[in-house]
Amino acid sequence: MTDLYARHQAVLPDWLATYYADPIELTHGEGRYVWDAQGNKYLDFFGGILTTMTAHALPEVTKAVTEQAGRIIHSSTLYLNRPMVELAERVAKLSGIPDARVFFTTSGTEANDTALLLATSYRRSNQILAMRNSYHGRSFSAVGITGNKGWSPTSLSPLQTLYVHGGIRTRGPYAHLGDADFIAACVDDLRDLLGHVRPPAALIAEPVQGVGGFTSPPDGLYAAFREVLKEHGILWIADEVQTGWGRTGDHFWGWQAHDASGPPDILTFAKGIGNGMSIGGVVARAEIMNCLDSNSISTFGGTQITMAAGLANLTYLLEHDLQGNARRVGGLLIERLRAIAAQHPGVREVRGRGLMIGVELVRPGTDEADPNGAAAVLEAAREEGLLIGKGGGHNTSALRIAPPLTLTVAEAEEGAAILERALRCIQ
The missing domain is CATH 3.40.640.10 (Type I PLP-dependent aspartate aminotransferase-like (Major domain))
Structure with a gap:
């Protein structure tokens, strides 16, 4: 446990949720990438819960x-x-x-x-x-x-x-x-x-x-x-x-x-x-x-x-027609993820439109939500250098993918490849 996380727990509410077994501190970002306090670089596919909409450190905004x-x-x-x-x-x-x-x-x-x-x-x-x-x-x-x-x-x-x-x-x-x-x-x-x-x-x-x-x-x-x-x-x-x-x-x-x-x-x-x-x-x-x-x-x-x-x-x-970019790059990313999902019995559905994509996980061979699997994939993706979110109804078993709208085709492919490797942890 990091010292900052111990301090967080000492003064902030128990119900203030954080991601990851060992939560990370993000210190800076540029474009679609962010870095943590240990210097690790991540491709950001969640944007601070869909909030960094264009890019990190966008010069026009700063x-x-x-x-x-x-x-x-x-x-x-x-x-x-x-x-x-x-x-x-x-x-x-x-x-x-x-x-x-x-x-x-x-x-x-x-x-x-x-x-x-x-x-x-x-x-x-x-x-x-x-x-x-x-x-x-x-x-x-x-x-x-x-x-x-x-x-x-x-x-x-x-x-x-x-x-x-x-x-x-x-x-x-x-x-x-x-x-x-x-x-x-x-x-x-x-x-x-x-x-x-x-x-x-x-x-x-x-x-x-x-x-x-x-x-x-x-x-x-x-x-x-x-x-x-x-x-x-x-x-x-x-x-x-x-x-x-x-x-x-x-x-x-x-x-x-x-x-x-x-x-x-x-x-x-x-x-x-x-x-x-x-x-x-x-x-x-x-x-x-x-x-x-x-x-x-x-x-x-x-x-x-x-x-x-x-x-x-x-x-x-x-x-810069970022709506159009979301349509084009998002469409490619959805199709890439659907091709990956076809090889994984634990993926029930890839859904969404534009750069707002959900990947619902279930226990293989069933229609039962798999929140433990979603948590495992979240951790595995972080280890590989990709930040994603999670959500869902009865159980938190859907991965949430929502990168900044300036995402490039190469970055979409990079993220999809990482997610493909991360999904192996639930096979």
């Missing part, structure tokens, strides 16, 4: 942060803030939401918490629809709507949550159905549920479930849900904390895979937009955003230095 820090770092929302207005203008336009208003927070948790406040206030209801296997953050309200018991430490909540089918395509009571019948069954279930309760305020859903192991429904499910929601006046909140900014390759936002009914009523974002700086936020139609009847501020949301980082990062992402 320059923007340094220059802003030399002027003013912070003033709160009590004063006009040019970088915040400029980033809000760009995010509002990119969101696709008409007459959009943007509120900046410091995290995805806080963004979802704000979205829940807006929806329940606007609809005068404390009932929320959420997806099974979902994750929406660490706050009291967010864990109360999280449909993954491994990340929801209490059943106490200010909200009444009703969980809906559909977030996991290949498990559950409808897994045996084709895509069209799967969607129809989930819609029927939603209609039946709404026939038994007072109309909820909103449905909150991740287009691709992050902590849940990068699972997703067939394209079009949320458009079909939206038609039912509209009949009852129920809002749709798209949690884009992990799926936003082009990571899925085919679309800039995850909701666009279900866009037959147009954009969501409320969209939340965070993680990658700051490339490591703490930025989250909410986008909503003006009538929803402005429904609160008391004053509010944000001390740290939208502070000048984080907004400068967000503006530089978003500019780089758009000018």
Whole structure:
């Protein structure tokens, strides 16, 4: 055990999870690589939980942060803030939401918490629809709507949550159905549920479930849900904390895979937009955003230095078509991983889109989740110089792969080769 880890355990909570039997301290990074305190180099396929979205030490972002820090770092929302207005203008336009208003927070948790406040206030209801296997953050309200018991430490909540089918395509009571019948069954279930309760305020859903192991429904499910929601006046909140900014390759936002009914009523974002700086936020139609009847501020949301980082990062992402790169390189990586998986009886499924890829592990010869196997592969990959994540629903048995969106074809092949060797530990 390192001295730093012993000090960590002495002063930080037991429930503050770390990866690896011997946790590592990352000291610096460049591009898609990071180094630990012992000088070991790793190819980063997790990006600080999908947060280092473009690259480590991206010159355009570090320059923007340094220059802003030399002027003013912070003033709160009590004063006009040019970088915040400029980033809000760009995010509002990119969101696709008409007459959009943007509120900046410091995290995805806080963004979802704000979205829940807006929806329940606007609809005068404390009932929320959420997806099974979902994750929406660490706050009291967010864990109360999280449909993954491994990340929801209490059943106490200010909200009444009703969980809906559909977030996991290949498990559950409808897994045996084709895509069209799967969607129809989930819609029927939603209609039946709404026939038994007072109309909820909103449905909150991740287009691709992050902590849940990068699972997703067939394209079009949320458009079909939206038609039912509209009949009852129920809002749709798209949690884009992990799926936003082009990571899925085919679309800039995850909701666009279900866009037959147009954009969501409320969209939340965070993680990658700051490339490591703490930025989250909410986008909503003006009538929803402005429904609160008391004053509010944000001390740290939208502070000048984080907004400068967000503006530089978003500019780089758009000018270099990182969404297109995610589609091209991600597609190659998924096919490479599927070819590897075909040789491993412990791999149940390789799923995902763009540079958001899940590899679900099971005990060979069964359909039972293998969390011990996932932990072993995580360790073996680190030993070989690759950092990945893990997640999943009933058990943490899915490997999560989400590199920075500047990943090259050569780096994708390097990571796949390491993962191929790491998977041998569960044969």
